[in-house]
Amino acid sequence: MIVMKFGGTSVGTVDRIRAAAGVVQAAGELSPVVVLSAMGGVTDRLIDAGEQAIAGNAPEVAASMAEIRRTHEDAIAALIVAEDDRRALRRDLEPVWEEMQKVFTGVLLLRELSPRSRDLVASFGERLSVPIFAACLNQNGVAADAVDARAIIVTRDEADFAQVDFAETRTRARDVASSVRTGRVPVITGFLCATPEGVTTTLGRGGSDYSASVLGHCLEADEIQIWTDVHGVMTADPRIVPEARVLDRISYKEAAEMSYFGAKVLHPKTILPAADLDIPIRIKNTFDPGRDGTLVTHDSPQNHQGVKTVTSIPGVSLVSIEGRGMIGVPGTAERAFGAIAGLRINVLMFSQGSSEQHISLVVGRADGPGTVRALRREFQPEIEKRQIDGISEISDIAIIALVGAGMKSIPGIAARTFTVIGEAGINILMIAQGSSELNLSLVVEQKDAAEAVRRIHAAFDLGTR
Numbered sequence: 001m002i003v004m005k006f007g008g009t010s011v012g013t014v015d016r017i018r019a020a021a022g023v024v025q026a027a028g029e030l031s032p033v034v035v036l037s038a039m040g041g042v043t044d045r046l047i048d049a050g051e052q053a054i055a056g057n058a059p060e061v062a063a064s065m066a067e068i069r070r071t072h073e074d075a076i077a078a079l080i081v082a083e084d085d086r087r088a089l090r091r092d093l094e095p096v097w098e099e100m101q102k103v104f105t106g107v108l109l110l111r112e113l114s115p116r117s118r119d120l121v122a123s124f125g126e127r128l129s130v131p132i133f134a135a136c137l138n139q140n141g142v143a144a145d146a147v148d149a150r151a152i153i154v155t156r157d158e159a160d161f162a163q164v165d166f167a168e169t170r171t172r173a174r175d176v177a178s179s180v181r182t183g184r185v186p187v188i189t190g191f192l193c194a195t196p197e198g199v200t201t202t203l204g205r206g207g208s209d210y211s212a213s214v215l216g217h218c219l220e221a222d223e224i225q226i227w228t229d230v231h232g233v234m235t236a237d238p239r240i241v242p243e244a245r246v247l248d249r250i251s252y253k254e255a256a257e258m259s260y261f262g263a264k265v266l267h268p269k270t271i272l273p274a275a276d277l278d279i280p281i282r283i284k285n286t287f288d289p290g291r292d293g294t295l296v297t298h299d300s301p302q303n304h305q306g307v308k309t310v311t312s313i314p315g316v317s318l319v320s321i322e323g324r325g326m327i328g329v330p331g332t333a334e335r336a337f338g339a340i341a342g343l344r345i346n347v348l349m350f351s352q353g354s355s356e357q358h359i360s361l362v363v364g365r366a367d368g369p370g371t372v373r374a375l376r377r378e379f380q381p382e383i384e385k386r387q388i389d390g391i392s393e394i395s396d397i398a399i400i401a402l403v404g405a406g407m408k409s410i411p412g413i414a415a416r417t418f419t420v421i422g423e424a425g426i427n428i429l430m431i432a433q434g435s436s437e438l439n440l441s442l443v444v445e446q447k448d449a450a451e452a453v454r455r456i457h458a459a460f461d462l463g464t465r
């Protein structure tokens with residue numbers, strides 16, 4: 001059995017849906033279980049309509065709903081040929097439209113959207129795309145069933161980033177397994193889950209990848225395929241580095257580092273459930289299904305350079321605390337982290353030199369001012385006593401991350417990186433390397449980021465096999 005997940009762009013248009021259905025049909029002998037995203041852009045539009053509803057903008061909400069409905073109606077009209085099939089599909093979707101109408105009316109009245117209702121608002125995209133896709137397969141002679149993942153994937157918490165209860169999910173996935181054994185193809189909503197009480201939850205934005213690996217784990221699938229709109233994981237962003245190429249093989253650990261650092265091919269949480277059972281993850285392009293894509297497994301061949309990818313993450317801020325008053329004072333870092341953790345700000349990089357005269361943090365740009373305010377508040381006494389000189393923010397910066405498991409055993413990677421960056425006259429503001437040595441991260445000014453990526457890509461010959 002294999003799990004095949006199709007993302008929003010893979011089901012974004014009538015042609016894409018046809019192509020994706022063709023891919024599933026061709027995989028018939030492998031007993032596919034399909035996991036589907038909402039049609040591209042629909043989740044964004046739903047969330048946006050939710051915000052409009054809080055603001056009381058009834059006409060905008062109505063316009064968004066009409067647009068979402070039109071997108072799906074057009075797809076149905078173009079995809080489903082027989083009038084009877086179309087009528088049956090529209091009948092199946094009617095309760096979803098009615099619920100959507102009620103939910104938005106409720107938000108417009110209450111002018112508030114709790115995390116719980118936000119998840120419900122976001123859930124409609126997958127609940128619409130899945131029945132349409134299943135109908136498409138049936139029309140092609142593939143016996144398929146639309147399955148709502150809220151009956152299968154159980155989460156402990158409500159709200160965004162809910163924690164999956166694997167034991168319960170495994171039990172509930174048994175029905176899926178038996179239906180596959182009878183030769184049927186389940187088409188399951190990605191992204192969605194529910195609490196044991198049946199309250200709708202989601203796995204967070206982009207969470208359909210994670211749905212696929214949770215289901216792959218619980219069904220003990222032979223492979224989890226992530227069908228997307230690129231050829232696979234690349235050595236760099238091809239828009240920055242034209243010679244960038246697709247990597248045939250990477251390891252789970254490398255994939256995890258890469259998905260955190262800018263190579264947005266996989267949702268970061270996707271790796272663990274697959275790695276736990278050694279289930280290979282294959283990343284494939286729906287627009288070019290003949291290509292092998294990237295295979296993610298336990299081990300992967302190491303090249304002589306050690307480095308596999310170089311990516312840049314724009315839109316981050318560097319916040320620094322400086323002053324002699326921190327020397328030898330235990331707990332400074334803890335206080336810094338504590339002050340911003342309360343605001344749910346995510347720290348992307350952290351460093352402290354051994355002189356203990358400054359601590360630097362990298363956070364998302366939107367979190368920059370909040371981080372500075374929180375730190376000023378926390379260290380107010382020290383600032384008044386001049387033990388801390390100041391807390392500053394530089395916002396036009398980018399993180400450059402090199403990832404590769406082979407970096408561990410090869411000395412001189414950092415030296416080579418700094419040399420080529422230095423030769424380009426690019427200033428490095430901060431450096432961090434995890435002790436796993438899988439990742440080397442540097443911070444440069446945003447204006448230098450693309451050149452830094454190109455220089456590093458060339459220095460390690462990442463464009464040649």
Ligand code: ASP
Nearest residue numbers: 037043191205206207208
């Ligand atoms: N439709 C959801 C989103 O756009 C989940 C996904 O596509 O992975 O975030």
Ligand code: MG
Nearest residue numbers: 007206209267
């Ligand atoms: Mg995605």
